Amino acid sequence: MPNEFRFTADEKRSDTVFQLEDGSILMLEYESNNRFKENHLKYMRYGHRILQRYFQRKNNIKKIHLVVVYTSDVTKDSLDAGSFRISSNPVLLSEYNGDAIMENIKGKIRDNVELNLEELYKLSFVPLMYSAKGRNELTHETVELAKCIKDEHIQLQVIAGILTSTDKFIDNNYAIKVREWLKMTKVGRLFEEGKQEAVAAAVKEAVTKVKKDKLLN
Incomplete structure (x- = not known):
């Protein structure tokens, strides 16, 4: 079970990274293409950065688990290059009925029933599942339901998870609107204020260090 997580959407680093209860790392990737070899070479680079970061900070090598969520039909789970080998656990979202999951979650929210952790994760991935609706339409409905x-x-x-999982195909203008809406929420404002405070503290610390260095010299 993850005890902390972050969502990103960057070709230079993993889409989503979880630190699990046992201290190991879960890399969660989303793919809508069948470029298996290129993708797994990319995951090797991501994993190397994570290992390097933990080793430099804590002199510790973390175990990494790789899960790839596919909207395509890729089912391979490893890339063997001799001494270098990477394996992944594929999740085929086309096997899940997104419409049925949406209706179930809608009913629970309507009846004021608290969603469990599994349902919250499913809601983040609904736009990638099988549906009779178009993917962008389903994404819009999922975001509105999450609100x-x-x-x-x-x-x-949940909304950050939806934006991350749909990053490769979501309408960019819509994604920008949702991100702006997130910033306007109470939690979003607190998050932005927290970032600003952190930047201000870092600048203050840097200025103080420069002054101390000048005094010593």
Whole structure:
């Protein structure tokens, strides 16, 4: 079970990284193409950066688990290059009925029933599942449904998860609107204020260090 997580959408680093309860790392990737070899070479680079970062900071080598969520039909799970080998656990979202999952979650939210962790994760991935609707339409509906979650922290995490999982195909203008909406929420404002405070503290620390260095010299 993850005890902390972050969502990103960057070709230079993993889409989503979890630190699990046992201290190991889960890399969660999303793919809508069948470029298996290129993707796994990319995952090797991501894993190397994570290992290097933990080793430099804590002199510790973390175990990494790789899970790849596919909207395509790729089912291979390893790339063997002799002494270098990487394996992944594929999740085929086309096997899940997104429409049925949406209706179930809608009913629970309507009846004020708290969603469990599994349902929250499923909601983040609904736009990638099988559906009779178009993917962009389903993404819009999923975001609007997530806005109905009363706990603002959970709401923010689910919508961030939706934006990350759909990053490769979501309409860019719509994604920008959702991100702007997130910033306007109470939790979003606190998050932005927290970032600003962190930057201000870092600048203050740097200025103080420069002054001390000048005094010593």
